Amino acid sequence: MSEAPIASKAEPTGAQPRRAPLKVRATAPIVPSTNVSGNALMLVIAIMAFLACLTLGAVSMVHATAQSWQSQISREITIQIKPDENLDMEKALADARDLALTFDGTTEGNIVDKEATARLLEPWLGEGLDLDELPVPRLVIITIDEQNPPDFAAMRSALAKAIPQAYLDDHRTWVDRLVAMARTTALIGTGVLVLVFSAMVLTVVFATRGTLSGNRHIVEVLHFVGAEASFVASEFQKHFLKISLKGAGAGGLLAALCFAAAGFWQSRSLATPESDQATALFGTFTIGYMGYVGIAAIMIVIALLTTLTARFTIMRTIYEIDQIRSDPARIDTHQN
Structure with missing residues (x-):
């Protein structure tokens, strides 16, 4: 006569069987970084940010040097005795x-x-x-x-x-010429800065649109499954914000390092012909804290510009998709 196996531990009547703990799988980003190539756009943003920051720093440096010259000439007069x-x-x-x-x-x-x-x-x-x-x-x-x-x-x-035999020179003529030169230099530098910044704006706009146009299918799929336009735009916006911050940060940091290195070289090579000539032409290679604040401002503006461009482009793309879906004739044309 066989005996029934004895349970090692009695289970209470009516108890639910134990279930294995659920493992939550990490969700992938809606905008995959492998699909939306950001390296080229990041490099473009870094280059344009570097040029814009260099131009801003150069304008600030020349303006400060001209003001220093003007102040030095204005507070002295010369008596010449033949x-x-x-x-x-x-x-x-x-x-x-x-x-x-x-x-x-x-x-x-x-x-x-x-x-x-x-x-x-x-x-x-x-x-x-x-x-x-x-x-x-x-x-x-x-x-x-x-x-x-x-x-x-x-x-x-x-x-x-x-x-x-004495002749008094009050330097008024030199001061007037220096003021005119400083204003002209500042105007030219501002014009160059505007051109560089405009080129950067256009480059970022076209690069962002080009990157998004190659990933139109992602937007279409997300919108077809019910995602709202604002949600899709926010996902792309976050992605391009990271790219723009990295690119603008790299370009601005490189420009700041260039000015810091130039100032260090000038301080280490005082009383040399090369340093004296550079100082006479350009003054000291320092842009001051306001120059670095300007570089940081350009970085922020570039990041905001890229982010807003991405959002506007996504909203425009979703609007075009809705127009195609609402017009059967346009659907056929789009499919063909």
């Missing part, structure tokens, strides 16, 4: 300085000595100059208050009476 056989040059220099300082609006006066004058002439006449043997004018530099400048006409008249 040599004469009957003139005691050192006494004439001191008298001209003291006379200029009697006018309201002057703060300081410095006589350019023979050694400094010789250094100024070295690029043209070489070293070892003997100024006593050359009819070289001597200079007195007067620092003035930019907010309350002295009466230049009265000062010029007083100098002419006291020292006939």
Whole structure:
């Protein structure tokens, strides 16, 4: 007689059988990155962002340099005294300085000595100059208050009476020319920035539309299964936002690194002919915090532009799909 198997553990009456835990499979993105190629668009955005940031930084640098030049020229005037056989040059220099300082609006006066004058002439006449043997004018530099400048006409008249060989140069002509040059440079730079930014806008628009046109079937499938236009557009919008942020970030960061590297090179190569010439032409290769803020602003604008372009293109595509579905004749034409 066989015995029935004894259960190791009695189960309560009416108990439900145990079920294996459900495994939730991770959902794939609605806009697959493998289908929507973003590498080419990311590279285009990075290049255009780099050019736009470089142009903005260059305009900011030139504008700051021009303002620095203008400020330096505006706060100084020069008294030039021509040599004469009957003139005691050192006494004439001191008298001209003291006379200029009697006018309201002057703060300081410095006589350019023979050694400094010789250094100024070295690029043209070489070293070892003997100024006593050359009819070289001597200079007195007067620092003035930019907010309350002295009466230049009265000062010029007083100098002419006291020292006939003295000539006052208030640099007004140079200041006017420098202001005109600064405005022209800023205008040209702004025009170049507008052109670069316009090219970037058009490139992003066409690149985004071209990428989306190759994935029209994804939009059609999602819309046919009941997805709303706003949902489909938001999915594509997120995808292109990531691409634009990566591209604009790479381009803007590269431009910022270029300016930082140029400034570091200039600081490490002071008092060299190359650095002196570059400084004389372009000033210091620093764009300041406002320049870096401008670079960050361009990056944000590029990202927003790409995202809005993608959303507008998707909404336009879904609208065209709805138009085709509502018109049987257009359906046949689309299928053919």
